[in-house]
Amino acid sequence: MADMELIADALIYRQGDMTISADHRFGPGTTLITGRIGSGKSTLSLLLSGQMEPESGAVRRSGIESEILSLQFPEYHITGATVAEEIRSWGVEPTSVLPVIPEAMWGRDPHTLSRGELKRLNLASVLARNPDLLILDEPFSSLDADMKRWFCREIQKRRERITIIFTHEREIIPDSDDRLVMRNGQLEGEGGSRQSRAMNHSRPEETQTTFSDxxxxxxxxxxxxxxxxxxxxxxxxxxxxxxxxxxxxxxxxxxxxxxxxxxxxxxxxxxxxxxxxxxxxxxxxxxxxxxxxxxxxxxxxxxxxxxxxxxxxxxxxxxxxxxxxxxxxxxxxxxxxxxxxxxxxxxxxxxxxxxxxxxxxxxxxxxxxxxxxxxxxxxxxxxxxxxxxxxxxxxxxxxxxxxxxxxxxxxxxxxxxxxx
Structure with a gap:
């Protein structure tokens, strides 16, 4: 597992008038990526997971045999008619998420759960799966303080695997091996050191409508x-x-x-x-x-x-x-x-x-x-x-x-x- 690596190799993706760029190596351990709303965090998570293709550059994997991306809004992930079916859809058994998801919830319809309960269900399932690469977009949202602390403890157990967390959370966070920030679409070190290569890009043409009136x-x-x-x-x-x-x-x-x-x-x-x-x-x-x-x-x-x-x-x-x-x-x-x-x-x-x-x-x-x-x-x-x-x-x-x-x-x- 020591040879596992995820590489954002001169990654470029244009989104409206913003250019998402990253040039960074992610190794085993936990990487925290912060940034303002609209800075490109969610787009970068999709690019790193392979859900979106970059316009130039590439995302390279080495030694990674399994991976999961957890989206910001847990509602999107629902595919099961019951909580138990939803857990199994992630490739794990309901017993593996005890006591976080108690047995009394297994027969419920996931659509009737609150957003906090859905987030807990989603995180418990993906952490039980324990993939080599886990990318989490805003995992702390809708969680109370106790669940945030539980989540941090579980992340600490993944020291030999790659975990990338995109988050706004500042108070309750897991120990990290690397801290980065998204600024105007570019991945940088938290102190301002540039993690992406200096690149100049022409601003894409704005879409013009046929009518002004x-x-x-x-x-x-x-x-x-x-x-x-x-x-x-x-x-x-x-x-x-x-x-x-x-x-x-x-x-x-x-x-x-x-x-x-x-x-x-x-x-x-x-x-x-x-x-x-x-x-x-x-x-x-x-x-x-x-x-x-x-x-x-x-x-x-x-x-x-x-x-x-x-x-x-x-x-x-x-x-x-x-x-x-x-x-x-x-x-x-x-x-x-x-x-x-x-x-x-x-x-x-x-x-x-x-x-x-x-x-x-x-x-x-x-x-x-x-x-x-x-x-x-x-x-x-x-x-x-x-x-x-x-x-x-x-x-x-x-x-x-x-x-x-x-x-x-x-x-x-x-x-x-x-x-x-």
């Missing part, structure tokens, strides 16, 4: 969707509009999502074509509407919906409607993020989301959103929110916005009076 974007989307829904001629014109307007960056959803939605359109289209005819037209029109919808979702920026509705309906009713719309769009974004994390969590256990595991994955996704909605509602109530709010919309309108909107409205008009 959210009101005109919304009007264009409504017009194009109406035109595509009314006639196949309108759908084809809307497709041409989209191809021209988004030529610099046609952002589409993941291939699996496209395939699933395409199937939802294709099946009724085929059935309609066989039974009464018109199925081909239906498929084309619905496909274009979905394409426009995905484009609109990718184009909207945070605050757009609040600006739009306050400008239309004022600060009393418009604020409430805009806030609801912002939260809805945010939930779509978070759903995609949650799904990626669930896929990673399944991959960590050597599992895939298939017909056997789709139910626990979907249940986890649903309960995450319910819990998040409840927390948001409580936060609004605590802050005294009742109705309305003060907000001054700010719009920047450019000639290209007006021109694109004109042609979008024209497509709707042509669809109604000519193609329909």
């Amino acid at each position: 959210g009101r005109l974007r919304l009007l264009s989307v409504i017009s194009l969707s109406l035109g595509a829904f009314i006639s196949i001629g309108g759908a084809l014109l809307a497709l041409v509009w989209w191809a021209g307007a988004s030529r610099k960056g046609r952002r589409l959803p993941e291939k699996r999502l496209i395939a699933a939605l395409a199937l939802l359109i294709l099946v009724p289209a085929v059935v309609t074509e066989i039974l009464v005819g018109g199925g081909v037209s239906y498929g084309i029109r619905m496909g274009v509407i979905l394409l426009i919808s995905f484009w609109a979702y990718a184009e909207f920026r945070g605050g757009d919906m609040l600006d739009i509705f306050v400008s239309f309906f004022g600060e009393r009713f418009g604020f409430d409607i805009g806030l609801a719309a912002e939260m809805t769009l945010q939930s779509f974004h978070l759903a995609g993020s949650d799904l990626r994390e669930i896929q990673r969590a399944f991959s960590i256990k050597g599992m895939k989301i298939d017909h056997k595991s789709i139910i626990p994955a979907a249940l986890t996704l649903l309960l995450l959103h319910i819990r998040r909605a409840d927390e948001t509602a409580n936060l609004l109530a605590i802050r005294g929110f009742q109705s309305g709010g003060t907000h001054k919309p700010n719009f920047s309108t450019f000639p290209k916005d007006v021109i694109l909107t004109f042609f979008a409205v024209l497509i709707a008009i042509l669809s109604i009076f000519i193609f329909w």
